[in-house]
Amino acid sequence: MAAESYKRQDLIIRKAGEDDLPALVDFQVKLALHVAGPPAQKLKKKERKRLLEILSAALLDKDKLLVVAELPDAGLVGMAYLYIWRSQGIWEQAGDHVFKSGIIDDIWVEPDFRKLGIFSAMLKQLIAFAEQRDVPELILEYAISNKEADATWKRLGFEVTGVRAAAFTSLVKAKLNAGRTA
16 A cells, blocks of 8 residues: 555554564664664674564563554554653652653654654554553653654654763773773
């Protein structure tokens, strides 16, 4: 089915199943390449297996939701993934209860099917899942260089709240050790 013949009532948003896993790995690869840009890379067999195992485990976890968007004549055209993260939340509220956040890990819609409401339909499912579990906030991460994602998330009310920095453990350890001798 071509995107131009898509009808909103044809769209099926459903919880992903084991049979969907190979397509979900492919979507994750496309998402990673979209963010990273060229040169295109091929996923190693070992990494594909690892991703399949992670996604398979996610299907069984009550604190994770993996949904797919499906069109009858096109097959799977998108995926969305949310998991619940718990923290003591000492800065977020008074009291000693656990604070929960819904982490939007991945959302992908095939390029030919974008701007047709599929993204919104999947996001609504993630929000419903979060609300059912008393999750008051959603958190996500995206590359600021991804202008399309940046505009979309900001339009939906997401605001940049911090900066994420990353370093290899070995590098931090080396820097700490170098600091002792200086």
